[in-house]
Amino acid sequence: MDVVLYALCAVTGWLAFGYMLRLQRRRPSQARRAICVAFGAFAAGITLAVPPLAAAIDQATGLPNLAKVVSHGCALTIAAGAETMLLHLALPAERAAARARRWIWITGGTFAVMVALFGYTLTYDTPVRLTVEYATDPVVTAYLLIFMAMGFLAYCVDITRLCWRFARLCGRPWLRRGLRVTAVGAVFALLYSANKIGYLVAHWSGRRPDGEEEIAAVLVTIAALLMLSGLTMPAWGPLVTVTRRCADLRAYRRLGPLWHDLIDALPQLELDDSLRRPFTALRDIDYALTRRVAEIRDGRLALRPYLDAGVTGVAERLAAAAGLYGDDRRAAVEAAQLACALRRYRSGTLADDPQPADDLHRPAGGYAGEVAWLGLVTDAYAHCPVVARTVAATGAEARPPVGGQPR
Numbered sequence: 001m002d003v004v005l006y007a008l009c010a011v012t013g014w015l016a017f018g019y020m021l022r023l024q025r026r027r028p029s030q031a032r033r034a035i036c037v038a039f040g041a042f043a044a045g046i047t048l049a050v051p052p053l054a055a056a057i058d059q060a061t062g063l064p065n066l067a068k069v070v071s072h073g074c075a076l077t078i079a080a081g082a083e084t085m086l087l088h089l090a091l092p093a094e095r096a097a098a099r100a101r102r103w104i105w106i107t108g109g110t111f112a113v114m115v116a117l118f119g120y121t122l123t124y125d126t127p128v129r130l131t132v133e134y135a136t137d138p139v140v141t142a143y144l145l146i147f148m149a150m151g152f153l154a155y156c157v158d159i160t161r162l163c164w165r166f167a168r169l170c171g172r173p174w175l176r177r178g179l180r181v182t183a184v185g186a187v188f189a190l191l192y193s194a195n196k197i198g199y200l201v202a203h204w205s206g207r208r209p210d211g212e213e214e215i216a217a218v219l220v221t222i223a224a225l226l227m228l229s230g231l232t233m234p235a236w237g238p239l240v241t242v243t244r245r246c247a248d249l250r251a252y253r254r255l256g257p258l259w260h261d262l263i264d265a266l267p268q269l270e271l272d273d274s275l276r277r278p279f280t281a282l283r284d285i286d287y288a289l290t291r292r293v294a295e296i297r298d299g300r301l302a303l304r305p306y307l308d309a310g311v312t313g314v315a316e317r318l319a320a321a322a323g324l325y326g327d328d329r330r331a332a333v334e335a336a337q338l339a340c341a342l343r344r345y346r347s348g349t350l351a352d353d354p355q356p357a358d359d360l361h362r363p364a365g366g367y368a369g370e371v372a373w374l375g376l377v378t379d380a381y382a383h384c385p386v387v388a389r390t391v392a393a394t395g396a397e398a399r400p401p402v403g404g405q406p407r
Contacts, residue, residue, distance in 0.1 A: 005221040006050045013043030016228045023235055031088040034100075035231055038081025045074025046224065064127045069118045072130075072147050073111050079155035080107045082182075082231065086162040089170075110150040117143040132196060132212050135203035144200060152193035156186040163230075173286065178233030185226030192219040248285045254375045255292050257382040258338070262299035265342055269295045269302065289371065296374055299338075306341040307355035308394070315390045322386050327376060330361060335381035336390035343391065 017039040024032045048054060054067035083103050087096040117139050121128055128134045135141050163183035167176045199212045263270050275288050282288075315336035319329045337355065344351065363373035381387055 003051055005217045006046055009221055009224045010043060010047040010050060012225065012228060013039060013046050016232055017043045019235070020232060029088075030093070030096075031085045034081045034084035034088065036081075038078045038085070038231075039228070041074040041077035041081065042224065042228070045071045045078065048074070063122065065118060065121065065130045068130050069115065072114065072151065075147075076107050076111055076151050079151055079159070080104055082159055082227070083155055083162075085231070086159060086166065090162055090166045107150065110146060114143055114146055117146075132199040132203055135200045141200060141204070144196060148193045148196055152189050156189045156193070159183070160186040160190075172234065174237035175234040177237065178230045180230070181233060182227050182230030185223045185228075185230055188219055188223035188226060192216060192223060195219060245285050248289050249282065251371050251375055252285060252289045252292055255289075255296060255371075255378050258335075258374070258378040259292050259296055261342060261381075262296060262338075265345055266299055266302055269298045271295070293367075293371060293374060297370075303338065303341040303345055305350050305354065306344040307337050308340065308344070308351035309353040309355050311337055311340045311390060311394050312355060314393050315386060318386045318389050318393070324384075324386065327373075328380070331373070331376035332380040332384045332386045334361060335377050335384060336387045338377070339381060339387050339391050340394055 017036065020032065020036050020039050024036050048057065048067045048071040054071070057067040058064050080100075080103055084096075084100040087099050090096070091099070118130065120139055121130070121137075121143075128137055128140055130140055130143055132144065135144065160183045163179040163186070167179040167183070170176050170179070195212070195215050199209065202209050272291055275291060312333060315333040316329075318336075319332045322332075324332055341351075361373065363369040365372070
């Protein structure tokens with residue numbers, strides 16, 4: 001069973017490494033570079049850990065345990081890479097780089113000690129394996145304890161802490177989910193370490209329990225798959241929710257008419273003009289839709305001095321005459337207010353009777369309700385005859401500013 005599990009992890013590791021390497025080439029960053037190193041080390045290390053391949057390498061080189069030592073070095077590299085990525089996500093660049101360098105030096109020193117202990121075992125008349133079955137040998141025990149303490153306990157505790165801490169702060173849903181999945185994977189890695197240490201204690205006490213390799217294979221497989229999934233989730237996660245992405249894209253395009261008019265009048269509200277490019281918004285539609293909703297609301301607030309209560313009365317009468325009721329009527333009234341306020345803003349004419357600030361409609365349903373409501377307002381703004389009639393009836397665009405300047 002352990003051969004199948006390690007082979008499954010190896011295939012998954014190489015696929016994840018290729019995927020992240022492609023992303024790094026397209027959009028390089030320090031965090032993504034670190035995780036590419038970690039995935040490459042994972043794929044190489046878990047491949048070397050496949051028992052038949054490890055045995056073949058040891059036999060070909062004449063150095064017993066060579067494949068295992070290299071695999072353990074890859075495990076330390078995985079932990080260092082994941083730690084570096086999380087540091088660059090959670091801390092400023094200079095602090096993250098300084099802490100990452102410290103971890104790398106500690107990891108390098110740890111592996112140097114492990115290699116020295118491995119070299120010492122080569123002097124034995126009878127070869128030993130660097131596994132818990134030979135734990136009564138002090139050198140093997142020291143090797144395994146150093147590997148467990150640094151490769152799993154120290155790193156995985158810190159990785160779990162950083163993941164949970166940063167997940168509470170980050171705003172991107174798939175990054176937040178990925179960090180939490182990674183934290184759970186790190187917990188299984190800690191269980192793997194606890195399993196090894198428990199068997200070490202058992203062998204030192206004179207017992208010889210069976211099943212350590214099978215348990216270790218299961219725990220390391222679960223830990224590896226969870227951490228691979230979690231660390232790559234921000235990249236592939238949005239692709240899974242195709243239906244929701246299509247709905248978000250429709251909502252994004254639906255808000256276009258109102259958003260374009262607001263931004264044309266108030267260009268300072270647009271914080272990310274890269275979203276105007278055709279495929280940029282599609283690549284991160286969650287962010288693009290959030291920005292569009294926020295900028296429409298910011299535009300509504302910026303136009304507050306130009307929102308006239310008299311316009312509301314006119315729009316209400318015209319909407320009632322048009323047979324509009326409920327949300328359709330309310331959306332038509334708000335769209336008429338915005339259309340008249342935009343014309344007043346362009347002409348520099350403040351409202352004679354300002355609309356009370358608390359009259360802004362706040363839909364139920366949280367963010368989804370907000371998107372749906374602004375969609376209704378935009379539809380009315382673009383297509384409802386009540387809006388054009390209200391503008392014509394109020395003459396919002398015809399009145400010049402007092403003294404040639406906005407009041």
